[in-house]
Amino acid sequence: MSSQSHSVGIVQAKRVDFSEPLTLKNGTVLPSFHLMIETYGTLNANKSNAVLICHALSGHHHVAGRYQENDKYAGWWDNMVGPDKPIDTNKFFVVGVNNLGGCHGSTGPLSINPQTQKVYGADFPVVTIQDWVQSQARLADYLGIESWAAVIGGSMGGMQAMQWAMDFPDRIRHALVIASAPKLTAQNIAFNDVARQAILTDPDFHNGFYMEHQTAPKRGLRIARMMGHITYLAENGLSLKFGRELKEDAYRFDYGLDFEVESYLRYQGDKFSNTFDANTYLLMTKALDYFDPAADFNDRLDEALNSVKARFFIASFSSDWRFSPARSQEIVRALIRAQKDVSYVEIESTFGHDAFLMEDAAYMKAMRVYLSNIEV
Amino acid sequence: MSSQSHSVGIVQAKRVDFSEPLTLKNGTVLPSFHLMIETYGTLNANKSNAVLICHALSGHHHVAGRYQENDKYAGWWDNMVGPDKPIDTNKFFVVGVNNLGGCHGSTGPLSINPQTQKVYGADFPVVTIQDWVQSQARLADYLGIESWAAVIGGSMGGMQAMQWAMDFPDRIRHALVIASAPKLTAQNIAFNDVARQAILTDPDFHNGFYMEHQTAPKRGLRIARMMGHITYLAENGLSLKFGRELKEDAYRFDYGLDFEVESYLRYQGDKFSNTFDANTYLLMTKALDYFDPAADFNDRLDEALNSVKARFFIASFSSDWRFSPARSQEIVRALIRAQKDVSYVEIESTFGHDAFLMEDAAYMKAMRVYLSNIEV
Structure with a gap:
């Protein structure tokens, strides 16, 4: 099979508008907002095969495929998402989303502030991982998805997957947290x-x-x-x-x-x-700094995770010094203490933190095996 | 004894002028130059007890003591240099120097260019570790020091100690290379x-x-x-x-x-x-990047070190990730391959690269013991 045949092919981004106000963690109320999304694969009849891909610092909704045949680059996780790929679009309905505050089409600093009719710029509020999860829950509602088969993300995306499991325990069955951390260190x-x-x-x-x-x-x-x-x-x-x-x-x-x-x-x-x-x-970067789910539980991450129902897949990369394997192991240990179901794999790699975006046989296989066992 | 009694006390910087031209590695000829220095202790009759302290990126000639009683800070290595301290000024005549190109009084970008009568600024040439050693050899001549009992430095200072041993094998008896590296990595x-x-x-x-x-x-x-x-x-x-x-x-x-x-x-x-x-x-920073003594020897550091006669003391710090213990060990291994005399100590520390400036009992003791065995 050519690699072309494993591609989701030509894709289109879509803007979804939300007219209900959204109250953010810092108290600001966004009167309305919109999110840019892409979807790949087909939502099944009982809507049980939906997977949400959360992006990292510089990512966006364009996860896989190309907008035009001759696009130089495909989406940022095209090696992971597509027919017969680890996140298999023959099985899953995959949703990519640009986060609130982003600069790829979702409401953010480049958008028009409806209250002033000027570009938000610095007036756009500092959003949090929790705010993103709330906005993504609205997106799930819009798509008619009661429960995600999985929420998947690397780095900052992994924090969103964790937050989903904590904030909406009944709406996520699997959390795949890759090259992530339960909170930033002083050095981060x-x-x-x-x-x-x-x-x-x-x-x-x-x-x-x-x-x-x-x-x-x-x-x-x-x-x-x-x-x-x-x-x-x-x-x-x-x-x-x-x-x-x-x-x-x-x-x-x-x-x-x-x-x-x-x-x-x-x-x-x-x-x-x-x-x-x-x-x-x-x-x-501020959303990253502020992420600290254990803070409200006397720094007991296991207690913060006590309410989750999702099963967890945690992956780390040996040479990642931004979010080292030790940081992933903190999450694993907390999940075990909280008596949750967790799989953990540490991948040998020389690509550092960026390894979560790279082609690697052991990594791809671990993802493929875990995802193939998810029932939809 | 109070810590005051271990101090070199009130010190004075001195400017030393060199009127002979100095040809730098990049081909530029400095028609003349001056170096700011400080000295502590007394040069003995046969001038065999002189120690040169080479500074790191942001250091200078003010190594120990205070200019005035009420100075808030002492010199940058005051914990290491003084009477009864590891670099004992009762035994050694210690010389601190501000490197050529520095901004603490030696000829550098802030100096007047004699050819234009304007401040050098960006016209001051990019100097190298080798150039510094050449200029310091002029200083040794000026002080009547034929051979240093030791050249000592941390980080970039350690590179100068190594370069001294390679460029003037008969003028240095001991090289103390602390928290240093034989060359920078791509990450550095x-x-x-x-x-x-x-x-x-x-x-x-x-x-x-x-x-x-x-x-x-x-x-x-x-x-x-x-x-x-x-x-x-x-x-x-x-x-x-x-x-x-x-x-x-x-x-x-x-x-x-x-x-x-x-x-x-x-x-x-x-x-x-x-x-x-x-x-x-x-x-x-450019002098740091360019330091690579093995480059002229097919990347064989042992061959670059073949001509040295000095004995080496190498120290590294466990949590230093800028110049990690592994980098010091490269120097140690090369010296052993070249059949040179080398002592190596790795100090447990949580202070990272800065540990070479910090008070630490094991570090101080290792320095003290090595230096006390130097015959003058």
């Missing part, structure tokens, strides 16, 4: 704050109302992304890929491009800063 | 490049001639330092010190100060960006 928060400071102190930030100044804090967002990118990759992975390879034969003795790794990082920073919204970056 | 270089990009893209950088514009790229330097600071600290050290401690009782839902770790990092960034020169930061 520190990196996020440096990223935010780079954006906030960019003279083009204009207190978050840069759209009104026909500009954007691209310098700051570029630095934020370059730094973030280092933390997504394993140290040994970077060494294997770039080592101390030079662009030219000799040192330049200036601040141009000496090393290949510099070229790679600057390219990543440039690309990201030209396509992503800085206010969205700010609020999504 | 990547962090340095993000730091440089933050500075280079700051609108106040003005191609490095910011002095002429009566400004400085403080935003960029602040971001560089905040990020750097995270890499100097251990993840578990940060968690032990700050965890997820909040400044106030509840989340702010804005981009002010939520977490203690944010407060700490921003303070460090602010302080540094108000006192350090951005051009110096750029060139010192």
Whole structure:
């Protein structure tokens, strides 16, 4: 079979409007909002085969397939989602969604604030993982899905899967939490704050109302992304890929491009800063920082998880130092203490945190086996 | 004994002028230069008790003591250098020096370029570890020191100690290389490049001639330092010190100060960006990136070290992930392959890379014992 035949093919994004107000964790009420989604596969008659894919920091609703035949890139998890792929669209009805506050079409800082008729910009509220789950529950209602067969996500997406299990125990049967953590460490928060400071102190930030100044804090967002990118990759992975390879034969003795790794990082920073919204970056890093479900239970994660009914699949990657295997094991141990059903796999990888997006036989097989055992 | 009695007491910096031209690795000729130094203890009659302290990225010649009784801080290695301290000034004549290109008084980007009568700024050449060692050899000549009893340094300072042993095998009897590495990894270089990009893209950088514009790229330097600071600290050290401690009782839902770790990092960034020169930061990170003594020997570090005559003391710290114990062990193994005399100690610590500056009983004792065995 060609890889083409495993693709969901040509897909279309869809905007779903919600006219009921949504009260956020910080007290703000969004009078209305909309979410951009994509779906792949077919919802079965008893609506028991729906899977929600939650995205990470820079992700969105375009999970699989292409908008046009000649699109250079497919959706961000195209290796995982499609006919006969681990998240098999012959079996499952798969839903991708862009989070509230995102910059890919869902209501967010780039949207028009209905109360002012101006772009939200910095007036868009800081949303939380819980707020995202609430908005996704509205989406489930809209789609007629009473209970997800599974909610699946990597990194920040895994936090949403956990939150789903805690907030709607009767509406999720399986939570797949990949390369994630039960809360950020001081080091995680520190990196996020440096990223935010780079954006906030960019003279083009204009207190978050840069759209009104026909500009954007691209310098700051570029630095934020370059730094973030280092933390997504394993140290040994970077060494294997770039080592101390030079662009030219000799040192330049200036601040141009000496090393290949510099070229790679600057390219990543440039690309990201030209396509992503800085206010969205700010609020999504804050949602990460704020996620801490055990906080209301005297830091007892097992008690926070006491109400869940979903079965859990937890996966981590050996070289991930952003959310290391030890962080996934914290979730596993808490689930065991709470007497919940949990499967755990640690995948050997040199791709660091980014491994959750990569092709890897052992990882794909673990996902495939777990998902094939889900009854729909 | 009070700690006061272990201090070198009130010290004075001294400027030493060198009128002979110095040819740098990149081909530039400095027509003349000067170095700021401090000395503690007394040079003995046969001048055999001199120790050179080489500084790290943000260090300088003010190693120990105070300029005035009421100075808030002593020199940066005051816990290590003084009477009866591990680097014992009753025994040794200790020399601290600010590197060429520095911003604490030695010739550097803040100095007047004799050829233009204007501040060097970005016209100051990118210097290397080798250039520093050459300039320090001139200093040894000036002081009448034919051979150092020891050259000692942490991090970038350790690279200078190694370079001394390779470039002047007859002028150094002991090299103490602490929390260092034989060359930077791709990840090390990547962090340095993000730091440089933050500075280079700051609108106040003005191609490095910011002095002429009566400004400085403080935003960029602040971001560089905040990020750097995270890499100097251990993840578990940060968690032990700050965890997820909040400044106030509840989340702010804005981009002010939520977490203690944010407060700490921003303070460090602010302080540094108000006192350090951005051009110096750029060139010192480049000196780090370029250090690679094995490169001329087909990546055989043992062959690069073949000519050394000094005995080596190598120390690393368990939680240092910037220059991990594995990096120190590369040096140790190469020295053993080259049949050189080497002592190695790995210190348990939660202070990460910064541990080399910290008070630690096991570390102090290892230094004390090694140095007490040096014959002068």
